[in-house]
Amino acid sequence: MSENTPLRLGIAGLGTVGTGVVKIIRQQAALLSARAGRDVVITAVSARDQSRDRGVSLTGYAWETDAVALAKRDDVDVFVELIGGDTGVAKDAVEAALALGKDVVTANKALLAHHGQSLAEMAENNGSVIRYEAAVAGGIPVIKSLLEGLAGNEITRVMGVMNGTCNYILTNMEKSGRGYNALFDECAELGYLEADPNLDVGGIDAGHKLALLASIAFGTQVDFDAVELEGIQRIELQDIKHAAEMGFRIKLLGVTQMTGRGLEQRMTPCLVPAESPLGQLEGGTNMVVIEGNHVEQVVLRGPGAGMGPTASAVMGDVMDIARGIRIPTFGVPAAKLQKATSAKAASPAPFYLRVGLHDKPGAMAKIATILGEAGISIDRMRQLSHADETAPVLIVTHKCMRQSLDEALHTIAQSKVVATAPVALRIENL
Amino acid sequence: MSENTPLRLGIAGLGTVGTGVVKIIRQQAALLSARAGRDVVITAVSARDQSRDRGVSLTGYAWETDAVALAKRDDVDVFVELIGGDTGVAKDAVEAALALGKDVVTANKALLAHHGQSLAEMAENNGSVIRYEAAVAGGIPVIKSLLEGLAGNEITRVMGVMNGTCNYILTNMEKSGRGYNALFDECAELGYLEADPNLDVGGIDAGHKLALLASIAFGTQVDFDAVELEGIQRIELQDIKHAAEMGFRIKLLGVTQMTGRGLEQRMTPCLVPAESPLGQLEGGTNMVVIEGNHVEQVVLRGPGAGMGPTASAVMGDVMDIARGIRIPTFGVPAAKLQKATSAKAASPAPFYLRVGLHDKPGAMAKIATILGEAGISIDRMRQLSHADETAPVLIVTHKCMRQSLDEALHTIAQSKVVATAPVALRIENL
Structure with a gap:
């Protein structure tokens, strides 16, 4: 593709x-053209339902019912995949485009989290690029910041709140x-x-995003299966209340860092200080914190x-391609991406535990004993008043490894003193 | 420059x-090479004093005493200008590099704020690019976000706290x-x-940065002379205290937006809500808020x-050039940058005023009368207790135009009731 041609x-x-993308291109053609140094035009579109009124004119665009056929069209330079899903037509169409040496812009985190390595290899073998700014943190230019702006850094840690629905x-x-249930229904x-x-409340969507950021940050092959995943479904109002009393808020927090034991990737509900930038993040807003050995810490916040925000991210990628920016999918050539050893939760932390006990003498002592035998020391322990026969006990541990804790919780769950499965939330003192 | 060559x-x-840049390149050569797809090497350096120990080896680099000679060397592809200053050798050397078709990376906000248009034209005429991420907001990839990541947006407003010393x-x-004086000495x-x-406390440095962001955001020729500039030298402890009592903090805040009257660019101390992200920003940290018609609002925070942070930004630019990213200096070709009409402070706002009155009957009435005659209505007015013969009066106005206020303040300053020149700070309800 030479410059000056559309x-x-x-x-x-x-x-x-x-x-949203169609709207931007129709409304701002002159601005985009001035910035890209060439016209950016839509030649063809595809969707399941041609008749639906989308509030924007599709006049002048060829219509394909089949996304794969769209991807193969001679008059398409860039295949913009906004179908979603990690298998099926989205994957087929992206592969068809790459096989023909076309560039791909996608918002599909699931596709890249599951097939990022093979798609990156395919792109490079065919001289194509894949861009996916919209796949992570909506309108925030976080992929660009990590991949390009901070390319002079050895990245030490990436953290973030990346699922607006969970945060809402x-x-x-x-x-x-x-x-939780009332707000789930509202959502x-x-x-x-x-x-x-x-995908939302189970942390999977946010886990997909984290796996992509980890790959760029650490030069490793995307490994979504290695993400320690936990959803927010078991968070109760009392957890939020008790977290607040201790000066914390509960967030579905993603953290990835390279440790001595391997690559840590986790997307789990955590207690974070209420006064920290992550703790103050409200509603559907996302925040990503990038730490590098030179830049120290950069915090990015946005919808x-x-x-609008997601289409903005897609257009950022389109404009990059229009301007001739061509960078390997994850920052280094796919063949150079390392297969990382997985260290699901390599760093110790204090934990908040909520255990529902049968209200019988000795139950608390039993829990304390099991934790002690697992080498987990207790910072605070408190039994709450209760109306029924299940007595909620809150425990804050000293720093321990998640694995030891899980083993202890397994023992606790099997003991006869427990009425409901324990809830364990990491306390992240950012 | 073809790929694969250093x-x-x-x-x-x-x-x-x-x-810092030398350190990064010496310490992380393999990482940079993997990301850039080619080696990034230093061939020559220049500085005033060759003998000084800088804590990093300069072995293997040619030494030039003259930066212009360095810029002209055949073995230099990219001239990295870290001298500073808007005239003299920095400008001469950058022009020498551009004239020979070399690319330039610079951290020099003053140079670009004063000569951005002519340098951008020169670069384009010679097939060079100028990159300057380090010139604005240190380690935050704000130029990249605005120039590239948000290129699908019509930018509506850019705001920021961009001078760490003032914020400190x-x-x-x-x-x-x-x-103020004690902290100035500490700095x-x-x-x-x-x-x-x-340059710091007078707001000039931050004004340079704002002028560069305005040019990218609105496609206009850099016009530093049109920035409404005001320093922090006259802020007193009592201003900070009274702002806090009203729920505000005082920040040296930059705001630029395109209005019906023209391009608004101002870098002035403002009262911002203490609970807002900008209000909470402490110490030397910078924050830039970018608003676009699709992305809504993105907030970037960092050192x-x-x-480390500034060298990180320089290296981001170097890596971009190594990867073949070539974009016009301010996002569109220099010839397409518009000459904007300047609207120094086009939007009305409430203001905080502190006036030192001679402690005589009728003084406050006189002030109120002058403001009223200028069409400025008073929200609150309060005379403070005082030890000497000057009585400080605090006034919060309703929304008014800065120009009307300035005219009234001029009249007030000339009246016989005033002992010290009034201080006027815009209240920015973000």
Whole structure:
């Protein structure tokens, strides 16, 4: 593709994000052209339903019912994949585009989290690039910052709150005093949930994002299966209340760092200091913290979802391609990405535990004994008043390894003193 | 420059930042090479004093005493200008490099704020690029975010706290209760001040940065002379105390936006809500807020100065060049940058005023009358207790235009009731 010729996009998927991209290109053609040094045009689109009114004109674009056919069109230079899903037509169409040497822009975190390595290899073998700014943290240019802006650093840690729906639920539980289920239902009504809600509240969507950031940060092959994943479904109002009393808020927090034992990747609900930037993050906003050996710490905050912000990220990638920016998918050639040893939770931390005990004498002593035998020392322990026969006990441990704790919790769960499975939340003193 | 051949740097200026860049390249050669797809090497350096021990080896680099000679060397592909200053050798050397079609990486905000347009034209005429991430907000990849990541947006406003020294002074006045002069002296001792301290505390340095961001954001020719500039030298402890009582903090805040009257660019001390992200920013940290018509709002926070962060930004630019990223200096070709009409302070706001009155009957009435005649209505007015013959009066106005206020303040200053020149600070309800 030489400069000055128009860059021709084929857009597959005309949901919220796809429609947003079409709007930007129709409304701001002159501005985009001035910045890119060439026109950026849509030649063809595809979606399941051609008849639906999307609030934007599709006049002048060829229509394909099949995204793979769209990807293969001669008049498409860049295949913009906004279908979603880690298998099926999204993957087929991306592969078809790459096989023909076309560039790909995608917002599909699941696809890259599961097939990032093979797709990166395929892209490089065919002289294509894959860009995916919209896949992580919505409108925040976090991929660009990590991949390019901070390329002079050895990255030491990346952290973030990267699922707006979970953060909306958690912050509104605290604000409104309503429980998890009520806020889950509200999110469903507001359209904040993925078709499979477990992608959101189970931490999977945010885990996908973390796996992509880890690959760029540490030059490793994307390894989503190695992410320690835990959702927010078991967080109760009392957890949020007790966290607040200790000066903390509960966030679905992603952390990845390279440790002596291997690559740590975790996306789990954590207690973070209420006064920290991550603790203060409210609603659907996302935040990513990048730490490097020279830059110290950079914090990026912005909208994690929505038509405008996500389309903005897609357009950032399109503009990069229009301007001739061509960088390997994860920052170094795919063949140079290392297979990292996984260290799911390599660093010790204090934990917050909530255990529901049968209200019988000796139950608390039993728990304390099991923890002690596992080498986990207790900082604070407190039995709460209760109306029924299950007595909630809150425990804050001293620093321990998650693995030791899990073993102890397994023993606790099997003991006869426990009425409900324990909840364990890491305390992250940022 | 083809790929796979080493990218050869000539580094002019071996102060803190230059030394930091040398350290990164010596310590992380393999990492940089893997990411850039080619080696990044230093071939020559220049500085005033060859004998000084900089804590890093300069072995293997040619030494030039003259930066212009360095810029012209055949074995230099990229001229890295870390000398500083808007005239003299820095400008001569950058022009010499551009004239020979070499790329330039610089941290020199003054040079670009004063000569950005002519240098951008020169670069484009010679097929060179100029990169300057380190010129604005230290280690934060803000230029890259604005120029590239958010290129799909019509930018609506950019705001920021971009001088760490001023923020250090202002936050420590509040924290320690020490006055401006004591903290100014402390900054001098800590080496936080530019050789000409007025660049920092007069707001000039931050104004340079704002002018560069405005050019990228709005596609306009850099126009530093049109920045409404005001330093922090007249801020007193009582201003900080009274701002805090109203729920505000005082920050040297930059704001630029395109208004119906033209381009607004101001870098002035403002009252911002204490609970806002900008209000909470402490010490030498910088923050830039970018608002676009699609992305809504992105907030970037990080270290605004220091060896590591600034060298990180320089290296981000070097890596971009090594990877073949070539974008016009301010995002669109220099010939397409518009000459903007200047609207120094186009948007109305409430203001905080402190006026030192001669303690005589009728003085307050006189002030109120002058403001009223200028069409400025008063929200609150309060005379403070005082030990000497000057009675400080605090006034919070309703929304008004800065120009009307300035006219009224001029009248007030000339009236016989005033003992000291009034202080007026904009209240920015972010």
